[in-house]
Amino acid sequence: MPKVTIDGQTIDVPAGTTILQAARMIGGDIVPPAMCYYSKLKTSGGYCRTCIVQVSQGSTADPRPMPKPVASCRTNVMDGMVVKNITSPEVLEARAGVVEFLLLNHPLDCPICDQAGECHLQDLGYEHGKADTRYEFERRTFEKIDIGNYIQLHMTRCILCYRCVKVADQLTDGRVHGVINRGEVSEISTYIQNAIDNDLSGNMIDVCPVGALTDKTFRFKNRVWFTKPADANCTCTKCTGKVRLWFKGDEILRVTARKDEYGEVVDWICNECRFKKRKLSDWVIEGPAKVNRHSVISQNHYESLRAIQFDTRLQTAVLNGHKSKLGEGPLNPNNL
Amino acid sequence: MGKKLLLDKVGVAGIQKYDVYRREGGYAAVEKALKALTPEIILDEVKKSGLRGRGGAGFPTGMKWSFLAKPPGVPRHLVCNADESEPGTFKDRYLMEKLPHLLIEGMITSSFALGANTSYIYIRGEYAYIYKILETAIQEAYKAGWLGKNILGTGYDLDLYMQIGAGAYICGEETALLESLEGKRGNPRIKPPFPAIAGLWGRPTVVNNVETLMAVVPIINFGGEAYSKIGIGRSTGTKLISASGHINKPGVYEIDLGLPVEEFIYSQEYCGGILGGRKMKAVVAGGSSVPILPTELILRTAKGEPRLMTYESLGDGGFATGTMLGSGGFIVMDESTSIVKNLYTFSRFYHHESCGQCSPCREGTGWMEKILHKVLSGHGTLRDIDLLWDIQQKIDGKTICPLGEAAAWPVASAIRHFRSEFEDFVKNPQSIQDVKHYYRLTGEKA
Numbered sequence: 001m002p003k004v005t006i007d008g009q010t011i012d013v014p015a016g017t018t019i020l021q022a023a024r025m026i027g028g029d030i031v032p033p034a035m036c037y038y039s040k041l042k043t044s045g046g047y048c049r050t051c052i053v054q055v056s057q058g059s060t061a062d063p064r065p066m067p068k069p070v071a072s073c074r075t076n077v078m079d080g081m082v083v084k085n086i087t088s089p090e091v092l093e094a095r096a097g098v099v100e101f102l103l104l105n106h107p108l109d110c111p112i113c114d115q116a117g118e119c120h121l122q123d124l125g126y127e128h129g130k131a132d133t134r135y136e137f138e139r140r141t142f143e144k145i146d147i148g149n150y151i152q153l154h155m156t157r158c159i160l161c162y163r164c165v166k167v168a169d170q171l172t173d174g175r176v177h178g179v180i181n182r183g184e185v186s187e188i189s190t191y192i193q194n195a196i197d198n199d200l201s202g203n204m205i206d207v208c209p210v211g212a213l214t215d216k217t218f219r220f221k222n223r224v225w226f227t228k229p230a231d232a233n234c235t236c237t238k239c240t241g242k243v244r245l246w247f248k249g250d251e252i253l254r255v256t257a258r259k260d261e262y263g264e265v266v267d268w269i270c271n272e273c274r275f276k277k278r279k280l281s282d283w284v285i286e287g288p289a290k291v292n293r294h295s296v297i298s299q300n301h302y303e304s305l306r307a308i309q310f311d312t313r314l315q316t317a318v319l320n321g322h323k324s325k326l327g328e329g330p331l332n333p334n335n336l
Numbered sequence: 337m338g339k340k341l342l343l344d345k346v347g348v349a350g351i352q353k354y355d356v357y358r359r360e361g362g363y364a365a366v367e368k369a370l371k372a373l374t375p376e377i378i379l380d381e382v383k384k385s386g387l388r389g390r391g392g393a394g395f396p397t398g399m400k401w402s403f404l405a406k407p408p409g410v411p412r413h414l415v416c417n418a419d420e421s422e423p424g425t426f427k428d429r430y431l432m433e434k435l436p437h438l439l440i441e442g443m444i445t446s447s448f449a450l451g452a453n454t455s456y457i458y459i460r461g462e463y464a465y466i467y468k469i470l471e472t473a474i475q476e477a478y479k480a481g482w483l484g485k486n487i488l489g490t491g492y493d494l495d496l497y498m499q500i501g502a503g504a505y506i507c508g509e510e511t512a513l514l515e516s517l518e519g520k521r522g523n524p525r526i527k528p529p530f531p532a533i534a535g536l537w538g539r540p541t542v543v544n545n546v547e548t549l550m551a552v553v554p555i556i557n558f559g560g561e562a563y564s565k566i567g568i569g570r571s572t573g574t575k576l577i578s579a580s581g582h583i584n585k586p587g588v589y590e591i592d593l594g595l596p597v598e599e600f601i602y603s604q605e606y607c608g609g610i611l612g613g614r615k616m617k618a619v620v621a622g623g624s625s626v627p628i629l630p631t632e633l634i635l636r637t638a639k640g641e642p643r644l645m646t647y648e649s650l651g652d653g654g655f656a657t658g659t660m661l662g663s664g665g666f667i668v669m670d671e672s673t674s675i676v677k678n679l680y681t682f683s684r685f686y687h688h689e690s691c692g693q694c695s696p697c698r699e700g701t702g703w704m705e706k707i708l709h710k711v712l713s714g715h716g717t718l719r720d721i722d723l724l725w726d727i728q729q730k731i732d733g734k735t736i737c738p739l740g741e742a743a744a745w746p747v748a749s750a751i752r753h754f755r756s757e758f759e760d761f762v763k764n765p766q767s768i769q770d771v772k773h774y775y776r777l778t779g780e781k782a
Contacts, residue, residue, distance in 0.1 A: 186691075
């Protein structure tokens with residue numbers, strides 16, 4: 001089994017593992033961000049360049065460093081490979097450059113974008129980008145294209161990760177979805193505005209890292225952080241029926257597939273489950289979905305801060321000697 | 337003047353026709369290779385010759401061939417890259433137009449050496465008229481028994497097909513070329529796997545430039561040993577140079593590698609000096625994507641040695657003071673040229689030709705073009721020059737294919753060697769309209 005060292009942490013991985021997968025096996029801060037790579041879609045990855053890392057030793061057999069940074073999602077590990085990700089200032093600088101490129105023509109219309117709150121580009125910009133842009137020209141825009149009743153395409157927000165193209169290629173039959181034009185003006189499109197009418201096309205919404213493909217049935221209904229996710233299942237002949245429901249009160253506003261910690265879909269779901277089943281009686285609810293604590297969706301989902309407030313010693317330690325902003329007011333648990 | 341290897345018969349009337357070509361000793365290499373040599377011997381001869389890829393990268397051809405995977409039962413392919421689109425390079429066009437049978441001869445020999453039974457020529461869309469010339473030549477070769485089943489009774493079969501591109505620069509990149517040849521969108525593939533392992537339709541494939549495949553013919557005729565005697569060090573053989581720009585005799589020249597750059601520019605045999613007796617300002621030595629060099633650095637290296645037309649000498653000093661031989665697109669600029677305007681032209685080209693697959697190139701090339709446009713419209717600031725430098729650094733080496741680098745290097749070298757011109761445009765926007773602004777910079781009179 002090849003042994004690979006990433007940022008000083010060594011792991012044995014099966015042959016054929018990519019650097020990114022090996023980093024995910026180790027976990028933590030050293031996992032490179034990925035905007036286009038999707039472990040469940042074949043041949044995805046390599047396009048966005050956010051996951052680039054430095055290989056400072058190619059392998060035990062050939063210890064030369066690789067001359068250029070490599071895309072960790074498409075580079076297989078070799079035995080004795082030494083990789084630098086967050087320990088390499090060049091990588092961090094290059095990644096900040098990639099984030100700047102990705103945001104260059106992005107409209108930054110987050111306040112009216114349905115993806116806001118669960119957008120990978122937001123997270124990426126927040127974690128790896130710079131506060132300011134140096135771009136001072138007009139951002140590129142596209143003609144709006146209607147791609148059917150269920151999916152909304154906002155080409156201006158697209159970062160051309162090709163994930164939806166791979167979904168169209170690999171999950172659905174009869175590909176009518178692809179990339180047209182070249183270079184800066186290339187765009188995701190369905191040829192001659194063909195409607196996407198097959199059972200799994202809705203998964204494009206889930207794989208889209210930005211707000212380029214959104215759910216028309218959920219459009220402008222609510223901000224995601226005001227909705228509460230719950231895992232549910234149903235008996236479905238077309239898919240596994242394992243979904244995530246997004247509630248506002250008792251109302252199901254949206255149905256998506258379940259996603260893992262890297263934002264990847266666990267089981268593909270069919271369009272019927274996604275768009276049609278909106279009654280509580282359609283579903284067997286399993287329980288609340290786990291939400292990453294760093295996500296805005298977790299707002300008000302965790303009550304543990306109250307527990308901290310009850311323990312004044314812990315409170316002082318957490319707040320570093322500062323007084324709680326709740327102060328002497330009625331909300332202070334000490335007064336309750 | 338060295339002995340011409342590829343262009344020696346180019347002056348013969350009707351050499352495009354099979355009969356004339358055969359009468360002049362054509363197809364001797366195929367006869368020799370198929371009847372007297374084995375694929376191993378041919379590979380050995382090519383290795384001995386020291387031939388390096390003439391498309392731009394200069395990778396040793398023999399080594400490239402030896403990397404070709406040979407799994408049993410899987411067909412292998414040879415693909416000729418005739419998608420010559422690098423601005424400033426037009427040697428393949430000349431070669432194919434004048435000597436179509438030489439390419440076919442080189443392809444038969446090389447295909448035999450590689451064990452390929454189906455080979456392809458992928459030709460640039462703009463070369464439609466050459467497509468007709470080559471197609472005629474291929475039909476003639478089929479009729480004369482050089483292509484098809486059981487060539488020369490040796491039991492070796494070869495089919496040669498042509499595919500015409502749709503005019504995309506990116507399809508000159510070998511994996512994008514293969515995608516295009518397969519009928520898909522011409523986007524570069526992510527390497528590895530390299531084409532030698534999984535190329536056309538996932539089969540082992542060798543992609544070679546037109547000139548490289550033609551050079552195999554003299555190597556077989558005269559032997560690899562004799563070929564390697566031409567040139568200096570690891571730069572062996574002859575190379576075709578497409579000379580253009582402000583010179584008295586622009587055109588395609590076959591030179592022995594190792595010719596001093598100064599002799600190439602000023603001798604009557606080649607470029608014949610600078611147009612109108614003016615002073616030379618800069619040279620792009622190997623097609624638009626290689627770094628531009630000012631006169632003092634193109635004629636002499638930083639160490640003061642005379643610069644030679646070899647892969648090593650032109651690359652001497654790295655990108656700080658050197659450049660590359662590249663594809664041999666030799667663009668000479670005289671003192672009246674504005675480097676900034678020229679760079680804008682290059683950047684516009686790379687922006688237009690970027691395939692849009694990976695983000696640094698897709699977004700960065702357009703950004704650089706817009707900044708250069710801003711500088712040229714008189715609204716530039718000094719910060720824009722630093723910004724350009726930073727953008728090219730963030731593209732260079734971060735992309736899937738070399739187009740990103742090809743777009744970044746001209747920007748980097750222009751700023752490195754001609755920063756004062758950028759600053760002049762920023763500080764004196766009125767000088768942009770002044771064609772002869774260089775004279776004001778140096779205090780000379782126009």
